Amino acid sequence: MTLSDKLLKQIEFIKEIDKIKYVQRKTKLFNSDRPENDAEHSWHLALMAIVLSEYANEPVDLLKVVKMVLIHDIVEIDAGDTFIYDTEKNHSNTKAERLAAQRIFGILPKKQGEELIAIWEEFEAGQTPEAQFARAMDRLEPLLQNSSNNGGTWNEPGVNYKQVYAKKSVIKDGSTVLWEYAEKLIDAGVVLGILKKD
């Protein structure tokens, strides 16, 4: 059997996405100073989705949620990570990210690449129950990390309660139960003095 052109494209994609392991996030591992990379982050979100899916506001297709969180940061191989509290840069679905999606998922056989781009676009749009729950995971993980790290990235200049509250309230769209827990963590951050009141 001749190795099909299709399989070779898939293998090429598998090699290309290895680069996500070099994309460093601002957020640090739990109880740690070591920055997390996008592969580790994505792995953790997938496990969170598996463990916490019962709290989704609406029943979700868990496989789709898991696919979303596993691929959501692949575009950062080209576009880089943007700090969520950066006020100067756009945060989602920028032109650079759309180009990255076309290039990287475009390595795959056409239909498969289009399917993954559609899942990534659905995540970015945040309108379906799956996207809302996936986005809740993406906001909850760094909240747990910062709580464990004496504030972590909350210590960056210009980050305060109001901003954190606003960014994290996206969790509510995915899960009111997890949002109630998240709210308590944010409030506790202020009480503990690891999150500036204003």
Added chain:
Amino acid sequence: MTLSDKLLKQIEFIKEIDKIKYVQRKTKLFNSDRPENDAEHSWHLALMAIVLSEYANEPVDLLKVVKMVLIHDIVEIDAGDTFIYDTEKNHSNTKAERLAAQRIFGILPKKQGEELIAIWEEFEAGQTPEAQFARAMDRLEPLLQNSSNNGGTWNEPGVNYKQVYAKKSVIKDGSTVLWEYAEKLIDAGVVLGILKKD
């Protein structure tokens, strides 16, 4: 609403498994000298399973395969990583690994913990189509990495063609198509002089 004991157990588990990011494998990233950690490895296997599932010998429940590869190395938080060509240590489902599974998945609410232990045991046993395909991913990734790294861990003392062939032939149980490709990579390793003939 009082935060349920159940949710707090789940959050505790999510924090505990962060430690997998410190478990270093022998295998290096693609075209790199940097060792891969278990979180990165597990993320990559999940993506491989999603992209390559069409090649499974039998139709598979993809969500189950993805769960398997995402959790298969969590036991190494306690039990450590064992080099696949280590001839002195046992490789799978040792007493230390079973104890680790009980402790770590045991942090979860009882039913959920038991479900994940069952999935891990199924992976280890390697008898179902899902476990066989998941195990194929686990063997294929380092083969791709070593091929890209002038042999990588194939350069370790005592590793030769026969051993690599034997360890990798597990891929065939999950996918004959991927095994044909894997065989070519192994043969090419010998031709290129990056895998010792004997």
